[in-house]
Amino acid sequence: MIIKIKPADSRCERGTAGGQVRQIAQLVEAAVLDHLGSEHESLRAVAGKKLADLSADLTTQREQIRALLGKIDAKDDEIAGLELEKAEISERLSMAELEVAALKEAAVHHQRENDFRSEVMALMKDALGAQTTREEMPVEK
Template sequence: MTEKRTGRPPKYTEAQVLKGIELVEQAGGAPTGDTVKKTMCAQLGVPGGINAQSLDKEVERLLEERQHQRRERQVAALPEVSRAAVKEIGAMVETAVLHHLGQELEGLRTIAGKRVAAQNIDLSNQRVQIRDLLSKIDHLAEEIADLGHAKVEGEEQLTKAQAENAALKARIADLEKEQDFRSQMLAVMKETLEQRPEVAD
């Protein structure tokens, strides 16, 4: 039967289309919407104005349906022995395919397991390296803190030494001034003594 249509009803029947297909094939042609249309109009009295595109879809559907029915008839005509042999072969093929797929799956699982194990080892090694790096970072932080404390202590000692040095310099300057004063006093006293008149005998 033709498929349901929602538009204008066709100007031909399914039987006419099947007959048109048969006539085209008998003439050695390939059934299409265009060839069947020409044959139907010329030999079956179907009026013109047929939509060749819609007819082409109908021809394709009928050809597929005919092929399906032919296959069913061919299978139905097979003896029971052939049917049993086909079933046995099918079961053997199914078993072989399933066995092959099972082997492939087992191999893939083995490979996947090895990869997961290797990744776990790599992850464990990375964790060890990370712990070592964190330990080194903590150690460096402690050293930096110690250096900071030492720097502060060194700066304090330097400031104290500079203050002591300044005090010593000031003391030296004072001593130098005092020494100059004493030298001047001695010079004055010496000059005074040298200028005293001699006592007569």
């Protein structure tokens, strides 16, 4: 940076050391303020860019969160459907188990009834067989 020295201020006398010092101080102050202003503007630009990037990133993250929430809702619906299907299958299984138990009980009942009939038939055969053998036997007079 080039510093131009201006003629002395009207308050300062020309050629005096105090006037030149003031003039240099004003020039240095102006240069520092100019430099600080340009640094401030560049920092504002960087901060603005970072803010825009963060805002865009936040928007992207919000969209991703919405998409994930949508997927979660879809999975919840799917799970609810599967739980309902499971309940229906469990109910059908319970009904089938009750039917199997009833059929087993009926089979046992029929088996007992058949065993009883077989025993009665055997007893009747024995009784009839004994009676037939007595009739065939000659009776002594």
